[in-house]
Amino acid sequence: MGVDALKSALPGYAKDTKLNLGSLTSTSQLTDQQLWGTVLACAFATRSAVVIRELAEDAGDHLSAEAFEAAKGAASIMAMNNVYYRATHLIGDETYATLPAKLRMSIIGRPGVDKVDFELWCLAVSAVNGCGRCLESHEKVLREAGLSRELVQEALRVAAVVNATAATLDAEAVLAPAAV
Numbered sequence: 001m002g003v004d005a006l007k008s009a010l011p012g013y014a015k016d017t018k019l020n021l022g023s024l025t026s027t028s029q030l031t032d033q034q035l036w037g038t039v040l041a042c043a044f045a046t047r048s049a050v051v052i053r054e055l056a057e058d059a060g061d062h063l064s065a066e067a068f069e070a071a072k073g074a075a076s077i078m079a080m081n082n083v084y085y086r087a088t089h090l091i092g093d094e095t096y097a098t099l100p101a102k103l104r105m106s107i108i109g110r111p112g113v114d115k116v117d118f119e120l121w122c123l124a125v126s127a128v129n130g131c132g133r134c135l136e137s138h139e140k141v142l143r144e145a146g147l148s149r150e151l152v153q154e155a156l157r158v159a160a161v162v163n164a165t166a167a168t169l170d171a172e173a174v175l176a177p178a179a180v
Contacts, residue, residue: 002058006051006165014168020161025058030154034117036062037071038158041121044075045128045159046166050173055162070113074121077107082131089133116145120155127159 003025010018028035040059043052060068084103088096111118123138142152 002054002061005054006169009050009169009172010165011168011172014164017161017164017168020157021165024154024158024161028154028158030120030151031117032062033064033067033113034120034151034155035158037067037074037113037117037121038124038155039162040068040071041074041078041125042128042159042162043166044072045079045125046163048166048170050169051162051166066112067117070107070111070118071121073107073111074118075125077105078122078125078129078131078134081105082126082129082134085133085137086129086131089131116142116147119145120147120152123152124155124159127156128163 003021007018007021010021025035025039030038036059039055040063043055043059046052056068059071063071080103084101088099108118108122119138119141123135123142126134126138139152143149
């Protein structure tokens with residue numbers, strides 16, 4: 001089911017989200033691993049059970065077991081890092097940026113997949129989680145590694161559409177009549 005199930009579940013007012021979800025997953029310039037790792041990591045970042053379940057099904061068809069675990073790892077590490085780095089930035093006292101984080105982040109150095117792919121997933125999750133400092137950091141690493149702005153932008157579009165899908169379907173679930 002996967003993407004098709006999500007598209008079918010989206011209500012009429014979310015037609016743009018439905019069309020974007022279909023086109024992003026069928027016409028991407030990202031490699032299969034980059035695309036589906038981004039999709040999976042962003043699904044995890046949304047915390048939406050239905051979106052995680054459906055997109056993990058499709059991602060499993062496109063990712064190796066190692067890449068599948070690494071994409072989940074990107075979502076996990078960024079759930080921590082995005083809170084920490086967003087908070088130290090929002091406090092407004094640059095002294096916090098000079099203090100060691102003292103948080104274990106070894107997966108970033110040894111993700112088990114191509115470092116560029118992992119960085120791309122971290123960037124996309126940072127977009128979902130709204131951490132400007134992490135977005136800047138991961139975008140810089142990706143650009144230095146030779147990834148084009150257009151591919152970075154594509155990962156950001158994936159993050160936006162997966163997030164919109166989750167927000168819409170979770171809100172609709174709240175409004176649905178309770179099962180008897």
